[in-house]
Amino acid sequence: MKNDEKLDDLLRRSLQAEKTGPVPSAQIQRETIEKMKERYTMLSEKTRKSLCLTVLGAALVVAVPAGALAAWQLLSPAQIAHELQDNALEKAFASEEALFINQSVRSGGYRITLLGLVSGAVCSEYVPSDVELGQDRLYAAVAIENADGSPMPDVSSEEYGEKTFLVTPLIQGQLPWQVNIFTMGGGYGEFVQNGIQYRLVECGDVTAFADRNVWLAVTDEFSISNGTFLYDEATGNLSENPNARGVNVLFKLPLDTADADKAKAEQLLQQWMGDDADWEYDAEAAAAHKEQYQSIIREGKMQEHKLLEQTADGSWWYFYGDGGEMELLPENVQDLANGAVYTDNQIIMDDTENWQAVLLGRDEQGHLYGELYVLPKTAQEKDENKENIMSISIGGEQSQ
């Protein structure tokens, strides 16, 4: 039997559901059927109810001013926590400690509403494993709507997740790309109801910074870079970037200055900045990577030159070598001039014998192309790296 067939056989024997898979227990199966029945009944009732609500809603639209209607139609933070099945947080949002903000801003084609906040010793039922009991956390509820009133994609739809949002607290005097939801040990839960996307953000508490300006920032960028929001070196204040193409919103949080605690703030910063060390941009490594990439292109042999193929979703694909593929999103190519190469994705691959690098660009005629370059490894390199098939992207994510 050939090696490929042997592997195929091994995978089939190890993964095949009928032969080796676990089976749902009778209890799970019973529960599933019961829930299906409930959902089926609920759906039938919901269809009936929604007809009544539509009529009632139409009557109210006439009487209620548009601004009030906007806040009225959104779920409350407690309802959002309820939908996310977090009873403890639902109670926290229903308590007097919670702050109701209900402030809406239009940006990048969306209407973003900061609904409310609550903070204090872990309010949620879901306690992160790295958070000690008694540690203070911040919970913020946000609604995101299409500004034109069209529904946001449902979580089960194909379009959901195509547009991503980043919601994060930012603090005056702290560089936004150093202190943000990632470094604050944050997370979020999200769902879409009636065409409105609701997000419940959770992270380390910022109340100790109440003597500074603290914002809840919303952007559609994947991460916070130095251009996402404008940072004033002199004052440490942040402002929205007027040149931002997409969502770019800063909600100033109405914290009570009496809650400021400099010692605690310092301690938190040390904790967050400490965590940040792992994430810090390693300029030296990035420069070495760039140099290696360029040397493969410069000294290696071009193995193929192919035009990219466009798929129905608008993305461009370079299918290279024996099954390799690389995607360029429409936004990646829109600013790529004729004769230019795409520089944000300098990927290096290797096997036991060779280095490989892919070059993407647009030729003088406007066609998008991909090229695959191969550079044989030195004897020393062969010894050093026998295990990994690795690719690293500068300024992007690491992937295997």
Added chain:
Amino acid sequence: MELASLEQLAEQYGGVLYAFCNQLTGSRQEGEELYQETFLKAVELHRQIDAAQNPKGFLVAVAARLWCNRRRKYAWRQRIAPMGQWDEQEEQQPTQTYCNNPEELALQLEQRRLVRQAVSELPDKWKLPVYMYYTVGLSIEEIASLLRIPTGTVKSRLYKAREVLKEKLEVSWNEK
């Protein structure tokens, strides 16, 4: 499709979908949640399900989409309340063909564990077609149609996945 027919689907394809959900999520608890969620979503989409049009593939596609779409939410939940790993003891034993003596059985279980571990470490976009192809037994054309990608892309992802697995599992599959 009416409720009774959906229940029938749960009986008929429950096993394969359950295995798919468990393998995809890598945890029994999360797999069970995804399994139940898939059938609840199927109830919502019952008008789109046609018994004659590959309902097994439809369910698998719903599960895959739910999993992809909710990964960030799951990531939060996972981080907050780590899920228990899939309990190998609860799996079916290897079929009689491969189970001649206890030593061989132990070896087979270990080999299977290694294979599953290696597959679970693949990037998501390779992992999904691997599970759809090997766990569920869908054809490349079916996978392409369900994931709405060209068949060439499915092939290249399976190829890439196999290449990585080949390296990772070299020792394991050379033994056979």
